[in-house]
Amino acid sequence: MSSRRQFIKTSVLAGAGVLVGTSAFSNIFISRKPKVIIIGAGFAGLAAANYLHKKKIDFVILEARNRISGRVFSHTMDNSDGLVVELGAEWVGNSHERVQNLCNDFGLALEDNQFESDLIYTGKHAKAFEWGYTPEWEAKFEAIKANYTKLTHADKLRLDKMDWWRFLVNNGCTGLDLELRELLDSTDFGESIRHVSAFAALAEYAESSDKNEMDCKIKGGNSQLAYKIAAEIGRDKILLQHAVSKVVQTKAGVTVYCNNGKQFTGDKIICTAPTFAVKKINWQPGLPAEQVNALNELQYARINKNPLLFSERFWQRENFDLITDQTPHYFYHATKNQHNQKGVLLSYTIGDKAAVVANQTDAWRAQTVQQTLQPFFGDVQKLLLGQTNYYWGHDEYSQGAYALYGVGQWFRLRPILNRPHMHTHFAGEHLADWQGFMEGAINTGEEAGEQIS
Ligand SMILES: Cc1cc2nc3c(=O)[nH]c(=O)nc-3n(C[C@H](O)[C@H](O)[C@H](O)COP(=O)(O)OP(=O)(O)OC[C@H]3O[C@@H](n4cnc5c(N)ncnc54)[C@H](O)[C@@H]3O)c2cc1C
Numbered sequence: 236m237s238s239r240r241q242f243i244k245t246s247v248l249a250g251a252g253v254l255v256g257t258s259a260f261s262n263i264f265i266s267r268k269p270k271v272i273i274i275g276a277g278f279a280g281l282a283a284a285n286y287l288h289k290k291k292i293d294f295v296i297l298e299a300r301n302r303i304s305g306r307v308f309s310h311t312m313d314n315s316d317g318l319v320v321e322l323g324a325e326w327v328g329n330s331h332e333r334v335q336n337l338c339n340d341f342g343l344a345l346e347d348n349q350f351e352s353d354l355i356y357t358g359k360h361a362k363a364f365e366w367g368y369t370p371e372w373e374a375k376f377e378a379i380k381a382n383y384t385k386l387t388h389a390d391k392l393r394l395d396k397m398d399w400w401r402f403l404v405n406n407g408c409t410g411l412d413l414e415l416r417e418l419l420d421s422t423d424f425g426e427s428i429r430h431v432s433a434f435a436a437l438a439e440y441a442e443s444s445d446k447n448e449m450d451c452k453i454k455g456g457n458s459q460l461a462y463k464i465a466a467e468i469g470r471d472k473i474l475l476q477h478a479v480s481k482v483v484q485t486k487a488g489v490t491v492y493c494n495n496g497k498q499f500t501g502d503k504i505i506c507t508a509p510t511f512a513v514k515k516i517n518w519q520p521g522l523p524a525e526q527v528n529a530l531n532e533l534q535y536a537r538i539n540k541n542p543l544l545f546s547e548r549f550w551q552r553e554n555f556d557l558i559t560d561q562t563p564h565y566f567y568h569a570t571k572n573q574h575n576q577k578g579v580l581l582s583y584t585i586g587d588k589a590a591v592v593a594n595q596t597d598a599w600r601a602q603t604v605q606q607t608l609q610p611f612f613g614d615v616q617k618l619l620l621g622q623t624n625y626y627w628g629h630d631e632y633s634q635g636a637y638a639l640y641g642v643g644q645w646f647r648l649r650p651i652l653n654r655p656h657m658h659t660h661f662a663g664e665h666l667a668d669w670q671g672f673m674e675g676a677i678n679t680g681e682e683a684g685e686q687i688s
Pocket of ligand 1: 275279298299304306324327632662663670671673676
């Protein structure tokens with residue numbers, strides 16, 4: 236598999252040791268393990284900490300929220316029955332080796348979370364396997380994906396200069412095929428594919444598992460992995476409600492200031508905050524202008540998750556999901572494998588739809604879901620027991636679900652954002668090969684840990 240980016244290992248050892256300055260010892264470099272301050276207790280920060288813990292390097296994690304796990308956010312919908320849904324990351328992909336290995340290490344079970352999709356389009360309902368792309372487009376797309384490994388770097392740069400919608404059109408995708416790709420692919424990226432780099436999209440589809448990494452889920456909720464890592468590294472190493480507001484770096488080391496008045500000194504920082512939050516930190520000295528521009532340029536996808544608890548699973552299939560051209564956009568059965576009469580169907584909206592749905596009342600959302608489903612599934616509103624709603628576009632720290640690399644941004648912005656700033660290394664899904672995934676967050680956290688050790 237050809238990788239989306241080449242990870243550049245930067246020499247970061249300056250400051251990680253003490254040079255003994257007498258002539259007799261001038262060539263002796265006495266190793267002193269650095270004390271590391273990790274910003275953020277999402278999967279990147281926890282993975283970095285786990286790496287340092289194994290290397291016996293001292294660290295502390297400063298987390299702004301009053302919980303760990305960041306954009307992996309398992310939520311109990313129904314306390315009496317313990318039904319758990321994901322307000323953030325849902326799927327662990329079959330290709331996501333580090334997540335799978337960590338689950339294995341910590342004794343966490345991965346459960347099948349694959350779905351077969353129904354479609355509601357132009358007022359008609361087609362059941363799974365009764366709709367799809369034309370055979371011509373299917374064959375063409377397979378050929379495009381197969382060709383991906385043959386692309387030169389110059390080809391990839393050219394691809395990055397156009398959006399995914401345009402790329403599809405240029406490759407003969409038209410009519411219903413194009414409409415379906417817009418509905419499905421926009422769901423993956425969290426905004427219309429007219430905003431997505433064609434390179435980022437093709438790389439994702441060409442490198443992913445058959446179900447596009449929508450394969451499994453951690454039993455009991457994906458946050459279980461965060462809790463296990465936290466227990467392994469020591470909960471006392473994670474300080475919640477410690478939002479970093481200022482970072483001062485000198486030759487001698489770093490001092491990190493939090494909103495609550497606490498301050499910490501160390502040798503190195505691993506900053507795993509999403510770009511919006513990175514930008515809000517007062518960096519002294521300031522981040523280079525190029526990096527600030529890149530932080531300003533990168534957008535994050537708007538995703539709204541609206542889990543709806545029903546008294547019965549009227550959708551009948553455990554592996555039910557449904558793509559629609561209506562306001563609730565995409566539904567999936569969020570309590571698959573959780574045996575109960577009740578069940579949660581989650582409405583997953585993206586882009587402008589997400590922003591609209593997020594700003595309405597529960598009653599409006601229930602009514603809109605009813606409007607979409609009632610013609611095909613009957614009066615579902617009478618089965619509705621409750622709902623919750625989380626809009627990532629309003630999330631205080633990320634202002635979006637995950638990074639959205641637009642036209643011309645993948646090769647230009649990502650390396651700039653990934654550059655260390657003095658003693659600070661950056662990590663997080665936005666910098667990952669598996670960008671937008673838990674796997675990517677873990678990869679970058681471990682890579683940052685490796686660079687420091
Ligand atoms: C709706 C949605 C759906 C998704 N679906 C999937 C999926 O199906 N599969 C998948 O693999 N991935 C999915 N993802 C992506 C996945 O959740 C992320 O890639 C991953 O969790 C990002 O981890 P991270 O550590 O990079 O960032 P985060 O989880 O955001 O962690 C960063 C942490 O830094 C903290 N922080 C920010 N600023 C500061 C500060 N100043 N001081 C201290 N702490 C700070 C934040 O509070 C946060 O806890 C989804 C995400 C969302 C939101």
